[in-house]
Structures are given as C-alpha cells and as structure tokens.
Amino acid sequence: MCCRMLSSLVLLLLLVVGRPADASPQQKNTNQELLVVPGEVGRSGGRLVVSLRGEPKTLNPLIAADARSREVIGVMQADLVHINRATQLTEPALAKSWKVSGDGLEYTLVLRKGLKFSDGQPLDADDVVFTFRVYLDESVHAPQRDLLIVGGKPIVVRKVDAQTVVFQLAKTYGVGERLFDGLAILPRHLLEKPYQEGKLGQIGTLATAANQWAGTGPFRLKEYVAGQRLVLERNPYYWKTDAKGNRLPYVDELVFLFVPNADAQVLKFQSGETDVISQVSAENFSVLSRQPKGYAMTDAGPGLEYNFLFFNLNDAGEKTTPEMQRRQTWFREVKFRQAVSAAVDREAIVRLVYQGRGAAIWGLVAPGNRQWGNEKLAHPPRSLERARTLLKEAGFSWSTGADGESVLQDSDRKPVEFSILTSSTNADRAKMAALIQDDLKQIGMRVQVVPLEFRSLLDRVTQTKEYDACVMGIASFDADPNSDINVWLSSGGTHLWNPSQAHPATAWEGEMDRLIEEQMSARTFEQRKKLYDRAQEILAENQPMIFLASPDILAGAKNSVGNFHPAVLEPYVLWNVEQLYLKSSPENAAR
C-alpha cells in the first residue's frame, strides 16, 4: 500500500519534472483568454507527416495565390473570425466576439487578451489595422484586396483601443462576418520595415530564416529542405486549448512532404510514410480500401466541387467564322441546351467516373453545401424521349447516315457536330466527356472530345473564345454562394459561357445580376436564401451550364491518428490540425 503510494508519488513528480515544455511562462499568465475547443482530448507529442502536391511558392499570405501555399499558410496563420469547416458556421478566432451595428455597416471586433505571435511578440489592434492597411494598399497587389472592396469602396479599419477594432463598410454585405475568414493577421513588427521599403515580396519566402517569420497559427516554420519537405513545429503561443486545458496543438512537428503526383501520394500513404491523405480520387480510394493495413479510409460525402458542361455563348463579333456562327445558333437555343441536359446520364457519370462516390447535380450549389441548395429545384431523370421532343420543337430533325445511324440536323439540314474540350490532365472530366459523347450520339449529335492542356483550355475559354463546348469543374472555397459570385454575375471572369460582359447579353442574365446584387445588401439569411433560390431556378431553366456531378471528399488516416474528421470544405483534412494527435502505441513510441 505504502509502496504503491510512494511509486505513484514518484510518478507524479516525474510527470511534473518531465514536462517542462508545457510549463511555458505564458500559461501562467492568468489574463490570457484562450479559446477552449470541444472534442476528444488527445495526447501531446509526435510528428504528423502529410504529403503536399508540390512545393509551396511562398509562406507570405500577401503573395500566395496557389493552392499549395495556401494549404501551408492555413496552418501557420490565423484569422479574426473563422468558418468551422465541419459546421460551416462562423466562430470566434483571434477575435473573441463581434458586434454588428443596426444598419449592418459597422463591425466591432474585440480581440482576445494576451495573444502572441509564434515568435513571442504580442498581437494587438495595431497589428490588425496594419494588416488591413497592407491588404488594401494597391501597390502591394494582395489577392485579398478584392474581397475587401465592398460597394466599390475599401473597408475602413479603425482602432478603438488595444483590444478593439472597428470595420466600416460602405454598403451592407451579405456574407457578414464570413468576410474575415482566411484573412491572416500579419506580424507588424516583422513587416512594417519591408513594407515601407516596398520589399514585402522578399519576406516570408521559403528561404526566410525561421526566426524572421511569425504567425498566429498552430504551427511555425522550422526547416525547409528544397525539393523534399517543409518541417513546421508546434507554436507554443497558440491560443487554443482542449477541454482539459492542455494547450494545442498536440503534435510537436508537422511535416509536409512534396509529392507532386497523386499516385505517388497514394503509394507513400500505403507504405506508411505519410499519416494522412486527402483529395483521393475514387479509383485510388477503392484501391486503398481493398486491403487497409493500419489505416482507415473515410468518405466525407459530396463536397463543394461541381462539374458541368457549357457551350460557347460569347459574341465574338466579326471574328466569328460562318461555321461557328451556325453552331452558336444551336447553342443559343434554350431548348437545344435543355435537350442536351435531358440526354446526359448523370447517374452513369456518378457510377462510372466516381465509382458511386459522388452525387448527380442539377444546380450550381453543390450538395456539400448544407444551407444554400434550392430544394425545390427539379431533378429530372435522364430522358432521351424528352430530349428528342425538345429538339423537334426547336426545329431540328433527323436523317439517316451512311451506316444507318440517325443524324441530327438543323433547320438548314446541316448535321449537328461539335467538339467538347476537356483538360488532358484531369482523367475524371475526360471520362465525363466520353460518356456525354456517347449519350449525345443516341440523339444523333456527333460530338468529338478534345483533350487539351489546362492552360491552353483556359486560354481558349476566357481569352480567344475559340471553342464549341467544354467540360469543367469549380470547387467553391466556402459554403456561402457568394464565393462563386464571379460565376453568377455576367460581369464575372468565371461566368464561363460568356465571361466579363459589359452589359448582360440576355434578359435572364440581367435578372440574375439583379438578384445577386440585391442579396449582397440583404441583411437576413432568409432574404438572401430566397433571392439565391430564384437565381438557381433561372440557371436551371436556361441551362447555360449543364450540371453533371459532384465528387465526394475522400480521405484516409492511419488508425493511430486521433480526432481525424475530414470535412467537405478546404482544407479537407488539416482544418482541425491542432486537434489531430497520435494515439499512444508501441509504433508511435518508437518514433
């Protein structure tokens, strides 16, 4: 009995002495307001290895435009208000609370007390004001600038006291506090001098020394090995704790291995070199699921990516060849587009392209989006009958071809032939195009699939506008449909069938513009939802985009990784990286 007490005392002592790292000076600071996150309490220590599709270009949020840089920056930086990737709702982050004025034009954000950057320097309202000044400075060309122009005017940011910042908008903004998600608060003490010297581009690169860069995210820079890996270490000043008061993140090191090829990522995960894997294709998912060795695969359900077919509805003016002009008269015919939509076998796309791990879609709001989909939108099943009726109504007819097949012809008895572009690097979309080709053959359309390198495809669609039709996909970055605003608006650059219009080309595009503008300044969710529902109906009616399918978000993790809950929003797996932990097991103890 006595012996046992003694031994447990020794153990206790050992525990206290053995964990000096946890007893960092900050934790004793009582006037710190840490965010307590619910969820399973994990175990500290260890190293988490993840693969990244190539090297990030930069660690500086002011420059980052590529997905890989953003993924890394996501775990090194933090925002004022954050969208919870699981609930898709906003929650406090660096700001512990926020207030919106009655007219919806003024947001007052209160920062947590005792916040510190990963280099130990304090964060206060001055850093916030500085950050937004840099974001809004035109000479910096920050990608965030566009998001901060509301109603044609930049947001005005004002410091009230060391803890309070006021944001003044020129016009009410539909998305509300979601606006702050992803806007990293930058360290003024490191950036002010380079900013004044106009050298912001030279800081926060991969070559920057670890002590010359700081953020408020769960991890900070430790080491970068060109061409191989980026090693991040735990940020001891991170502002979140678990339910038991343990400071997050749990793991000591986060390693990004640069693996540019999806198949190579699968091999690395299979061999145990990486702990988690995300953005797995359906084919690789089934390969990995067949004989899982020490890992488990998760299907998080359909995500926010939507794939669609669209026709060239641009008005190229005199440049248009007579050939193209004839084709465009078909494409401009609503019934032609509706007929194509009716003839497409979406169910086959989901089954054959995504192996059933996806969902057929009929509208722009992907099924992964919990709040914004219009439930009343019709989901007509495939019907060649209906397609033929529609084509007949639009003046098309059928003749018999050389080999006895039926050939669709327009009112001038010219056969209906066109080509569909797909990205040659995206096997999924190439497959979709091949299926559509066969679907349309059955109503007499002769379609050719043209795989093209993605850059030149984009160039044809948005610049030269020399194409007939194209299969593409877009992954929204947020559940709020405003993240796709440039698809909705006729002036938008990704309004793909006829981008960047000066004036809406058709009445229904004008109507859609009006609805979207109106919801931008609507105050309540219900109002906005109603307007968006109507916009979705207009889109479904006119079919400028023929929506096809949305793939599931597929991910996997070793059984030893705890708190692994992949979400359908980016970053699918690392959104709760601070909570991921390695369960104790002999294998992990050895590492």
Added chain:
Amino acid sequence: MRVTRNVARWLAVLGVLHGIVACAGFFAPYDPAEQDRKSPYLPPMRVHVVDGQGHFHARPFVYALRLREGAFDQYEEDAAQSYPLRFFVSGMRYRLLGVLPSRLHLFGAEGSRIYLLGTDAYGRDQLSRLVFGGQVSLLAGLLGAGITLSLGLCVGAVAGYYGGWRDDVLMRLAELFLALPWLYLLFAVRAFLPLAVGPLAAFFLIVAVIGTVGWARPARLVRAVVLSAKERDFVRAARGFGATNVYLLWRHILPETGSVLLTQAAILVPQYVLAEMTLSFLGLGVPEPVPSWGNLLSSLQQYSVLVSYWWMYLPALAMVPFFLGYLGLASSLQERGPAYKIGRRGLGSLT
C-alpha cells in the same frame, strides 16, 4: 526471286494475324465503341464446359456475372444462369474489309453479352476493341513504312547514282532528319491544326509524320547499295551500250536494293506500330472512342487501373505475335538475301 521456306512460314503467320485484324467486324462480337454502363471493368468471363453439378456440356457456356451488392467493380458468377456460346451469330452491323455490309459474327452468347477479355471503364468489350484497334495501329505501321521506304528509295537512289552535290545536299538533309526530335515535331504540327481533328484526319496525320520523319536511314542504306551496284560490270556494260540513266536505274540498279528494302520493311512496320502506340498513349493519336492499341494501353497510366484490372494489360500481349512475325520475317529475309547485311537496330530507337 527464290523464297525460302522460312520466309514463307513467317509470311503465313503474318497473313493469318492480319487477316483476323482486317476482318475485325467478323471476329469481334460487338461494336468497339458501344458502352455497357452496367458492367464497367468486368473481368474476362470464364468459358465452362462442366457446370456446378459436374455435368459435361458439349456446347461451352458462360455464367452470368453479377455486381456484388454496393460494389463498383466486384463481380461474382451466378451459377443459376448460364448462357451457351453460339457460333456464326447475327449481331452488330459492320462492313467486312470496309466494303461488304454484314451482320455475321464468329461468336456470341445467347441472351447475354459475352466478354472474353473483360471490359474497360465504360463497359466496352476489350476483345472487340483489341481487334478493331489493330486495324488502326497496323495500318498506321504499314502505311508509314510504305511512305518511309518510297521516300528512302527515291532519295537514296538519286544520291547514290548521281553523286556530287546532289549526294551532299541529300545526305546532309538526311542527317538533319536523323537528329529531328520527331515527337516534339508532332506536338508542333498538332498545335497548328484546327482544334477538333476527326479520327480519320488524326490517323493520316500520324501516318504522315511517322512516315516522313524516318526516311533517312533507309535512304542511306539504299545509297550504299546503289553506290556499289553502279560500278558493277553488268551496269558498266549496259552503260557502254548506251543505256540511259533512268533505264539503268530502273532495270539494273534498283532491283539490287529489293532485299534491303524488304528487310527494312519488316523491321520498320513493327517499329511504326510501336510509334503509333506511343502517340496514342500520350493522347496524340486517334481520338476516343476509336480504339487503337495505344489508346487501349493509355488507361494503364493510372495507378488504380495498374493494380486492379489485370486484363487491361492484354492489348500489350496481343502485339507480341505480330512483332514476332515481323522480326522473324526480317531475320529470315536477311539469311536468304545477298551480301548486303544490314545492321539491325533496336526496336525502340524511334520511340
């Protein structure tokens, strides 16, 4: 010309193989582009003669394959339902050798589709695609070799016979062509063409490019033969009797190059088939859904296909007898031929 028994044997083998491919419509049970969307990646069906109860059936049969519940590509045999194999059945309409309309097929199953070599991602019959794909690949090889050899013969004969500045110019040109990165040339040519190239246009483009790029080697060989032939006594004699250049070339010198050209042809055809496959594998060949051997293999670029569906490798096996036939023919031609030995080059040198 004396044809040895070996050459005849190899020619017979090649004749049979090409006959099968030429009559693809008859040997293939289905349309190569037809999608059976209920059966993606169906493994090759097993042909049985003994059923589950141990009874012997004189007529071979296949069992129905059913998708396992909830699975995408896992099939199991349903022993309750069997379909007997039938020969000389009526099916998909096609034109035999491109002219004769017909519906007759070598085999088919009654009441079900039969996939002896399995199906691909869209449920298309691999066997039909393999046989029809051979038409594209082999024809590309034969036509390409034809173009190359005619070009090589003309250039080689002119350079060798006339000599002088013509020889210099043509041989320097040949060296230039030997150094040409032809794959990138094709990329470049493709970039200047209109976006949507039809299957026929794409096919002739490939043939034209692989045919015109490879003429330098045969041209050099022909030149060497012509150089030595034109100094021979009977040629000198003919010239002494007042034969014209054209007559000399046609009557006395070019026949000497016959065996060189034949051997070259036997080497070039498989090499060009391989070239076509490389291009299609890279997506530069005939567009989907037209099959070619390269198209059939291009799905193997995906890791998941590589490890999951072994029957997708079968097209690679199918070309082995063809290549064996051609190379066998080439070596027996060489054995029998006169003293002009041709340095044999590796098959892969073009790809």
